[in-house]
Amino acid sequence: xxxxxxxxxxxxxxxxxxxxxxxxxxxxxxxxxxxxxxxxxxxxxxxxxxxxxxxxxxxxxxxxxxxxxxxxxxxxxxxxxxxxxxxxxxxxxxxxxxxxxxxxxxxxxxxxxxxxxxxxxxxxxxxxxxxxxxxxxxxxxxxxxxxxxxxxxxxxxxxxxxxxxxxxxxxxxxxxxxxxxxxxxxxxxxxxxxxxxxxxxxxxxxxxxxxxxxxxxxxxxxxxxxxxxxxxxxxxxxxxxxxxxxxxxxxxxxxxxxxxxxxxxxxxxxxxxxxxxxxxxxxxxxxxxxxxxxxxxxxxxxxxxxxxxxxxxxxxxxxxxxx
Ligand code: ADE
Ligand code: ZN
Numbered sequence: 028x029x030x031x032x033x034x035x036x037x038x039x040x041x042x043x044x045x046x047x048x049x050x051x052x053x054x055x056x057x058x059x060x061x062x063x064x065x066x067x068x069x070x071x072x073x074x075x076x077x078x079x080x081x082x083x084x085x086x087x088x089x090x091x092x093x094x095x096x097x098x099x100x101x102x103x104x105x106x107x108x109x110x111x112x113x114x115x116x117x118x119x120x121x122x123x124x125x126x127x128x129x130x131x132x133x134x135x136x137x138x139x140x141x142x143x144x145x146x147x148x149x150x151x152x153x154x155x156x157x158x159x160x161x162x163x164x165x166x167x168x169x170x171x172x173x174x175x176x177x178x179x180x181x182x183x184x185x186x187x188x189x190x191x192x193x194x195x196x197x198x199x200x201x202x203x204x205x206x207x208x209x210x211x212x213x214x215x216x217x218x219x220x221x222x223x224x225x226x227x228x229x230x231x232x233x234x235x236x237x238x239x240x241x242x243x244x245x246x247x248x249x250x251x252x253x254x255x256x257x258x259x260x261x262x263x264x265x266x267x268x269x270x271x272x273x274x275x276x277x278x279x280x281x282x283x284x285x286x287x288x289x290x291x292x293x294x295x296x297x298x299x300x301x302x303x304x305x306x307x308x309x310x311x312x313x314x315x316x317x318x319x320x321x322x323x324x325x326x327x328x329x330x331x332x333x334x335x336x337x338x339x340x341x342x343x344x345x346x347x348x349x350x
Contacts, residue, residue, distance in 0.1 A: 035115065035312075035315050035328060037115075037328075037329050037332060038115060038116065038117045038332055039111075039114060039115050039116040039117070039299075039311050039312065039315060039332055040116055040117060040118040040119065040298070040332050040335035040336055040339070040349075041111070041116065041118075041119050041120070041298070041299060041300045041301060041311050041314075041335065042119075042120045042219075042242065042265075042267050042298050042300055042335050042338065042339060043120075043122075043244055043267035043269055043298070043299075043300025043301075043302060044107070044119065044120075044121045044122065044300055044301050044302060044303070044304065045087070045121065045122045045124075045162070045193065045302065045303050046103060046104060046107065046121045046122060046123055046142060046159075047087060047090060047091040047094070047103075047124070047127055048087055048302065048303025048304070048305075048306055049103070049107040049121065049301075049303065049304055049305070050090055050091075050094070050103055050305070051106060051305055052070045052073050052074060052075055052305055053073065054102070054103070054106060055069075055070060055090045055093050056070055058093040058094060058095075058099060059093045061093075062093055062095060064092055064093050066089065066090070066093065068089070069086040069089050069090060070090075074305075074308075075090070075305060075306045077306070079276075079277075080195070080225060080276055081195075083276070083303075083306060084194070084195065086306070087303065087306065088127070088130065091124075091127040091130060091131060092130055092131045093131070094131055094133070094138075095131050095132060095133055096133075096137075096141070097137050097138075097140055097141035097144070098141065099141065100133075100137075100138055100140075100141030100142045100144075100145065101141045101142070101144040101145040101148065102145065103141075103142070103145065104121070104141075104142045104143075104144075104145025104146055104148075104149065104157075105145040105148045105149050105152075106145075107119075107121065107145075108145065108146065108149035108153065108155050108157055109149050109152060109153045109155070110310070111155060111310075111311060112149065112153035112154060112155040113153075114310060114311050114312040115312065116155060116311055117154070117155060117156065117349060118155065118156050118157065118335065118336060118339060118341070118349055119155065119156075119157045120157065120158050120159070120160055120188075120189065120339060120340060120341075121157065121159060121160070122159075122160050122161075122162045122191055122193060123138065123139060123142055123159045123160070123161055123162070123187075124161070124162045124164060124175070124193070125138070125139075125161065125174075125175050125178045126163075126164050126167060126171060126175065127164075135178055136183075139159070139184060139185075139187065140185075142159060142186075143159070143185045143186045146158075146159070146186055156341070156345060156349065157186070158186055158187070158188045158189070158339070158340055158341050159186050159187045159188070159189075160187070160188065160189035160190065160191045160217070160219065160340065161175055161176070161178060161179035161184075161187055161189070161190050161191070161211075161216075162175065162190075162191040162192065162193040162194075163175035163176060163190070163191070163192055163193070163194075163204065163207055164193060164194035165192055165193065165194035165195055165196065165198055165199055165204070165221075166194045166195040166198040166199070167194065168199065168203075169199070169203045169204055169206070169207065172192065172204050172207040173206055173207040173210060175190075175207070176190055176207040176208070176210040176211045177210055179211055179214065179216055180210055180211060180213070180214030180216065187216075188216060188217055188340035188341060189211075189216050189217035189218065189219060189340040190207075190208065190211030190216045190217070190218055190219075191218075191219045191220060191221070191244065192204055192207075192208075192220040192221055192234075192238065193221050193244070194221070195225070196221055196222060196224055196225045196226045196230060197225055197226060200233065200237075201220070201222070201230070201233035201234045201236070201237040201238055202233070202237045204220075204237070204238060205237045205238060208220075208237075208238040208239065208240070212239070216340070217241060217242075217340030218238065218239065218240040218241060218242075219240045219241070219242035219243065219244055219267065220234045220238050220240045220243060220244060221234075221243075221244035221245060222234035222235075222243050222244065222245065222246060223243065223245050223246040223247055223248040223249050224244070224245035224246075224247070224248070224273070224276075224278065225276075225278070226248070227248045227251055227252075228248055228249050228250075228251045228252035228255045229252075230248075231243060231246050231248065231249045231255060231259075232252075232255055235258075235259075235264065240264070241264065241265065241338065242264065242265040242266070242267055242338055243259075243264060243265070243266055243267065244267045244269075244300075245266070245267065245268065245269060245272075245273070246259070246264075246266040246267070246268070247266065247268060247273060247278070247285070247286050247287070247290065248278075248286075249266075249290070249295075250286035250289055250290060256290065256293045256295065257293070259295050260293050260294035260295045261294075263296060264295075264296075265296045265297070265298060265334060265338040266290060266295055266296070266297045266298070267297075267298050267299075267300045268287050268290070268297050268298065268299055268300070269299070269300045269301065269302040269314070270282065270285050270287060270299070270314060270317040270318065270321065271301065271302070271304075271307050271308070271309030271313055271314055271317055272300075272301070272302035272303065272307045272309070273285060274307075274317075275306070275307035275308065275309070276307075282317050282320045282321050283320075283321070285317075285321050287318060287321045287323065288321050288322040288323055291323065291327055291330075296334045296337075296338065297331060297334060298331055298332075298334050298335040298338065299311065299314040299315060299318060299331050299335075300314065301313075301314055315328055315331070318331065333350070336349050336350050337350070
């Protein structure tokens with residue numbers, strides 16, 4: 028493991044990373060050249076360029092179009108997971124999107140198969156374990172999200188263990204996606220939903236009430252409603268907190284303003300995630316450093332990893348080995 032100065036001496040784990048959002052710019056440029064896709068509008072001087080959430084999503088969508096073959100996806104998952112293992116991680120869950128597969132002309136089955144091959148390769152090569160969570164893209168509407176849930180629930184989806192709602196939180200009401208979550212729940216998948224990132228506590232409340240997830244992606248803006256903070260602490264819903272993402276998107280002006288410490292002190296179970304690491308100039312090791320800068324003690328940071336393993340959508344025998 029890469030253990031530089033100030034890096035944690037305990038294992039890391041993350042439950043919140045979008046696989047296309049983890050694509051290194053150099054890999055996107057190489058595949059762009061291979062398939063004749065111009066990526067110069069989204070990558071300059073080796074870094075992604077975007078200026079707000081909407082343009083970030085557009086850059087993300089464009090980067091996703093250069094991954095086409097089963098092997099491209101295997102390489103993407105392998106590169107993400109081996110880098111994570113080098114940071115000291117032993118487990119990861121990442122989000123996969125059948126809609127993004129289709130946008131690059133790839134059958135979602137091929138996409139999921141390639142990514143699963145990357146997981147197996149990284150497990151064999153770097154000892155890291157991983158599972159996949161299918162996302163529906165909220166701003167594509169309820170029908171698209173239901174189709175994503177049916178894909179996730181379909182037979183023969185190795186290493187797919189969960190369902191999530193991602194995309195633009197400002198579009199549509201949580202209630203519109205209840206049927207998709209019913210489909211995923213009935214299939215035995217773990218459930219999580221993005222809320223409380225771009226929108227406030229009312230969005231977190233709606234996601235909890237309508238979708239009944241065991242985890243919330245971000246959820247940090249619950250801090251604006253003390254009753255909601257109490258409810259989340261009492262029910263044990265886990266927040267997948269991504270401080271580096273929140274800073275990059277300007278949700279909070281600096282790490283001192285971030286509510287992670289206050290959420291943890293209120294008794295909320297939290298984990299850390301890198302979200303879209305190269306887009307946000309972060310990685311999981313930096314997220315743990317940001318937690319330190321936000322005031323978390325060593326014991327509180329170790330608890331972030333433990334909570335991730337406890338809340339992971341993974342088979343019980345694998346969880347027991349990781350814990
Ligand atoms: N898709 C990729 N990254 C996302 C984020 N941070 N929030 C919502 N949808 C996303
Ligand atoms: Zn996310």
